[in-house]
Amino acid sequence: MVTTITVRGETHAEPGYAVTIGERVLDDARTKLAGRRAVIVTDPHVRGLHAARLALDAPIVEVERGEAAKRFATLERVLEDFARLGLGRGSVVVGLGGGSIGDLAGLAASLYMRGLELVQCPTTLLAQVDASVGGKTAVDLAAGKNLAGTFHAPSAVFADTSTLTTLADDEFRSGLGEVLKSALLDGEEFVARLETSADRIARREPHVLHELVARSVRLKSAIVERDPRERDERKALNLGHTFAHAIEHVAGYGRVPHGVAVAVGVGLALRAGGAQELADRVERLARALGLVATLAELRTHTRLDLPATALAQSMQLDKKGVARSPRFVLLDAPGRVRWDQSLEPRVLERVLA
Ligand SMILES: NC(=O)c1ccc[n+]([C@@H]2O[C@H](COP(=O)([O-])OP(=O)(O)OC[C@H]3O[C@@H](n4cnc5c(N)ncnc54)[C@H](O)[C@@H]3O)[C@@H](O)[C@H]2O)c1
Numbered sequence: 001m002v003t004t005i006t007v008r009g010e011t012h013a014e015p016g017y018a019v020t021i022g023e024r025v026l027d028d029a030r031t032k033l034a035g036r037r038a039v040i041v042t043d044p045h046v047r048g049l050h051a052a053r054l055a056l057d058a059p060i061v062e063v064e065r066g067e068a069a070k071r072f073a074t075l076e077r078v079l080e081d082f083a084r085l086g087l088g089r090g091s092v093v094v095g096l097g098g099g100s101i102g103d104l105a106g107l108a109a110s111l112y113m114r115g116l117e118l119v120q121c122p123t124t125l126l127a128q129v130d131a132s133v134g135g136k137t138a139v140d141l142a143a144g145k146n147l148a149g150t151f152h153a154p155s156a157v158f159a160d161t162s163t164l165t166t167l168a169d170d171e172f173r174s175g176l177g178e179v180l181k182s183a184l185l186d187g188e189e190f191v192a193r194l195e196t197s198a199d200r201i202a203r204r205e206p207h208v209l210h211e212l213v214a215r216s217v218r219l220k221s222a223i224v225e226r227d228p229r230e231r232d233e234r235k236a237l238n239l240g241h242t243f244a245h246a247i248e249h250v251a252g253y254g255r256v257p258h259g260v261a262v263a264v265g266v267g268l269a270l271r272a273g274g275a276q277e278l279a280d281r282v283e284r285l286a287r288a289l290g291l292v293a294t295l296a297e298l299r300t301h302t303r304l305d306l307p308a309t310a311l312a313q314s315m316q317l318d319k320k321g322v323a324r325s326p327r328f329v330l331l332d333a334p335g336r337v338r339w340d341q342s343l344e345p346r347v348l349e350r351v352l353a
Pocket residue numbers: 043045046049065066067070097098099100101103123124125126127130131132133134135136137146163164165166167168171174175257258259
């Protein structure tokens with residue numbers, strides 16, 4: 001089964017792009033790129049597992065695994081490699097890997113010669129359900145995550161769900177954190193679907209994975225079409241993220257997988273917004289999906305202190321804040337979302353304690 005979801009371009013002059021989801025769609029990527037001058041950006045692990053599937057006669061630029069790739073030093077090296085390889089305006093950059101590869105490859109593509117075409121081939125659940133769609137690119141700064149980046153939409157996304165079988169359990173669970181967020185933004189039906197299929201999801205049954213990716217991409221693409229530059233509604237996709245970014249920052253980038261932090265952040269946002277019953281339900285669902293459900297559980301699980309004061313301080317830096325006051329996405333019920341919300345310091349202290 002193959003599902004294709006089209007994301008409309010930002011203006012009428014832009015063609016938009018297709019997100020192709022299915023078990024063997026890396027073959028479609030190969031067809032699209034045949035005859036094009038391409039470079040593949042990936043990491044050594046993904047290269048060993050999946051680069052041969054792309055079977056492109058293209059050079060490969062290797063970067064570090066995971067969040068460690070999202071650094072200026074790596075970005076500079078990748079751009080120098082592009083120059084060394086003689087890439088020109090007509091070349092295409094292929095990001096093959098998780099969200100970190102996609103963010104880095106996307107940023108490199110948007111900067112090199114003021115912008116090369118980008119094709120995303122996401123190979124983690126998180127990247128397939130979220131990161132590869134919507135055109136955000138970034139590297140991290142010492143001051144905070146994703147603080148240097150651009151908007152640079154891909155020309156195509158190929159989400160090959162068969163690549164998910166080789167994912168480590170932690171990485172798979174991390175993707176489920178973003179799926180949980182998508183379901184809550186989408187509405188009751190998607191949340192209930194996760195509740196009734198938690199076992200099948202944990203077993204990574206191909207049909208159910210396909211459905212999760214397709215539903216999440218449909219939700220995200222509809223939102224980014226309406227608000228590509230995150231001026232308004234797209235902010236909703238940051239549900240749980242003000243908390244999650246602070247957790248990742250205070251823990252040290254790469255110590256807590258992004259989606260794991262998002263799942264905890266979603267629970268914190270629900271509690272802070274007063275949706276206690278929904279928070280209880282979401283924590284139960286998170287546990288059923290094998291995720292860490294609360295900040296207390298995360299502290300125990302990771303043996304990290306994650307002090308409330310450090311988390312609160314880190315949130316002051318979150319780039320979605322206005323004049324240093326962090327902004328939050330809150331949810332009253334599945335599908336009923338409010339963004340640009342501020343929270344009283346005493347409420348924050350209570351949920352972060
Ligand atoms: N641009 C966006 O809109 C957006 C949205 C959400 C998240 N993100 C970013 O995505 C990043 C997180 O991405 P991630 O969760 O995909 O992790 P990641 O990219 O940081 O790391 C993935 C890890 O899994 C390995 N891996 C990748 N595919 C594999 C496969 N098929 N089999 C086995 N191992 C595989 C990689 O080698 C790597 O070690 C964060 O930096 C986050 O900020 C971006």
